[in-house]
Amino acid sequence: MKCIYCGHLEDKVIDSRLSAEGNSVRRRRECLKCERRFTTYEYIERIPLLVVKKDGRREAFDRNKILSGIVKACEKRSISLKMMEDMVASIERSAMRKYEKEMPASVVGELVMEKLAAVDEVAYVRFASVYRQFKDVNQFMSELKDILGKDVKKEGKAIAAKPKVKSRR
Numbered sequence: 001m002k003c004i005y006c007g008h009l010e011d012k013v014i015d016s017r018l019s020a021e022g023n024s025v026r027r028r029r030e031c032l033k034c035e036r037r038f039t040t041y042e043y044i045e046r047i048p049l050l051v052v053k054k055d056g057r058r059e060a061f062d063r064n065k066i067l068s069g070i071v072k073a074c075e076k077r078s079i080s081l082k083m084m085e086d087m088v089a090s091i092e093r094s095a096m097r098k099y100e101k102e103m104p105a106s107v108v109g110e111l112v113m114e115k116l117a118a119v120d121e122v123a124y125v126r127f128a129s130v131y132r133q134f135k136d137v138n139q140f141m142s143e144l145k146d147i148l149g150k151d152v153k154k155e156g157k158a159i160a161a162k163p164k165v166k167s168r169r
Contacts, residue, residue, distance in 0.1 A: 008033035073127035
């Protein structure tokens with residue numbers, strides 16, 4: 001490792017630690033020439049995952065772009081940044097597990113909508129309206145009816161699952 005101060009190529013490792021996330025190693029080093037210390041990080045080299053757009057263009061999978069879209073959808077909602085970052089991490093893990101080199105952009109959008117729908121319906125509708133590019137109010141209303149239909153089914157199951165209490169009279 002080249003010393004960042006004097007450029008000498010020999011050093012010794014003083015301390016090595018695993019990062020909190022477990023995805024890198026932090027090393028404290030000391031230059032054998034100038035004796036100054038510096039820190040390096042060692043990461044696993046990943047083959048970048050490419051996202052294939054509708055028009056065939058390819059661009060690198062960008063977790064910051066996904067986070068930005070989620071943050072916009074969750075604006076003025078009671079969803080913590082930590083929760084949004086967890087959604088992005090989950091989406092990224094799913095993408096890396098399922099796809100080796102390339103994935104369709106539509107899959108990314110669907111994964112985001114799936115995560116948002118589980119957390120906040122308003123954020124879901126906001127994201128869906130941009131992602132699906134609703135042309136008119138009818139398309140928007142159709143999406144809302146789907147959400148409301150799912151809510152009614154959930155409530156029906158919850159009511160059906162409640163035990164019936166017999167009254168003593």
